[in-house]
Amino acid sequence: MKAVWKTQPEEGLEIRETQVPKIKEDQVLVKVKATSICGTDMHIYKWDEWAQKRIGKNIPYIFGHEMSGEIVEVGKNTNGLVMGDHVSAETHISCGYCFQCRTGNEHICENVKILGVDTNGTFAEYVALPYRNAWKNDKKIPHWVATAQEPLGNAVHTVFDGEIAGKTVTIFGMGPIGVCAVGLCKAAGAAKIIAIDRHELRLKFAKDFGADVIVDTSKEKDVKKTIMSETDGRGADVFLEMAGTSEAFNMGIQTLRAGGRASILGVFPKPFEVDMTQIVFKGIKLSGINGRKMFDTWYTAKSLLSSGKIDLKKLVTHKFKLTDIEKGFETLIKREGMKVVIEP
Ligand SMILES: [Zn+2]
Ligand SMILES: [Zn+2]
Structure with a gap:
């Protein structure tokens, strides 16, 4: 599959062919239909001070985290999800056993890993996602709109x-x-x-x-x-x-x-x-405020989206193919766009 890598400790990115990820028992494999560029990705692309400190040790890796796609494979222990489900990703991968996780505050988990920051992300044709982080979308919402749910959640x-x-x-x-x-x-x-x-x-x-x-x-x-x-x-x-x-x-x-x-x-x-x-x-x-409450925020966002109370379509100003992702970054650097969606 094609994926967007951060390979060098400097501004830029690299598009490389790589293996489709192998899923673990508690993961699903998602075919990415739409992924969008977030402020975090801009830091990573530009390789500013924050990115150097936070991600320096992780490269080379695939970045990106806002996504909507379709499940094409499920692990053995992935309750509630089936092939063909449309899903987005809650990007905070929590541990499930720390004090915060056990007291209803998973969004501020002490051992949190962030998708596309600490793990391989969604700027790719496929991504492996822990089943608990896969949020089932209403199939009526197009992928290019559903990908913007993460900022809506914030x-x-x-x-x-x-x-x-x-x-x-x-x-x-x-x-x-x-x-x-x-x-x-x-x-x-x-x-x-x-x-x-x-x-x-x-x-x-x-x-x-x-x-x-x-x-x-x-x-x-x-x-x-x-x-x-x-x-x-x-x-x-x-x-x-x-x-x-x-x-x-x-x-x-x-x-x-x-x-x-x-x-x-x-x-x-x-x-x-x-x-x-x-x-x-x-x-x-x-x-x-950090992230989204897991998963109260997602339920609220879902009802607001499905009922048409908020129209995310209007937020998407540009769409590019994965191989043209650099044009997407340039658009945002020049402040010519709002939400840039990439369709692999
Ligand atoms: Zn984001
Ligand atoms: Zn935790």
């Missing part, structure tokens, strides 16, 4: 970390997860959604998914003033951080009302200074 986990109906919400960072979050807040009946980013194209998507107010930080002179005046001078009820920058975090806290909720999903490149006194005196509820 958004579901963050948005529904607290109450959302009737609330004013600031969302910083309009990548695919941020845009999904806008759509979810709309579907859940948020009173006002304020989307913040510095790229015009991304803000267009935010508008299209239902943002009430768009704040372009590349043009807006006083972002704080704008958000405060949009929230009756009180600040937002809810702040969702999906940008992963210190500026976004600090602005989100400054424009959050006393007693507000801050749910932080962004991954920050390095430690930074925070005015903790403000968080304390404003009585802000602050929580970190």
Whole structure:
């Protein structure tokens, strides 16, 4: 089969022929019908500091983790799955025996392995998947749409970390997860959604998914003033951080009302200074969000998708063949796309 490898400790990738993976008893073999490029893959492609530290020891290996495909072989112990099932992958491969796994928090397993980061991933014609990580999709949802469920899951986990109906919400960072979050807040009946980013194209998507107010930080002179005046001078009820920058975090806290909720999903490149006194005196509820709850988040995402409450189709801007995957990366580096789907 053809697969996309990271072989060198430098920017780029390599497409190589390799063996179709042999499955273990608790795995299924999935023929990948669609796989999509995520921020994590961009780090790996560019081989930045994070990738060097996190993946340095794993190369050569096949990367990619967002996927939808069809089961073509099942191991002996793979309850609940049959040949022909359409599945996506929960990317957190948990151990099942640590404290977190045993107390209902598998998404923050102490021994977690991540598909396409610690194991061979989905930028390939076939992938071997632990059966517990295979999420059965509604066959009515096309593969090229179902592959975007992983970022949708991140958004579901963050948005529904607290109450959302009737609330004013600031969302910083309009990548695919941020845009999904806008759509979810709309579907859940948020009173006002304020989307913040510095790229015009991304803000267009935010508008299209239902943002009430768009704040372009590349043009807006006083972002704080704008958000405060949009929230009756009180600040937002809810702040969702999906940008992963210190500026976004600090602005989100400054424009959050006393007693507000801050749910932080962004991954920050390095430690930074925070005015903790403000968080304390404003009585802000602050929580970190990692991955998707296994599998509450997936059930919620599935019902929102199947009922048409959120339309992921609109998120997919480009499709490429596996052999043209580098064009997909270039598109995203130039910020010309939102979700890029690869069809092997
Ligand atoms: Zn991803
Ligand atoms: Zn565990």
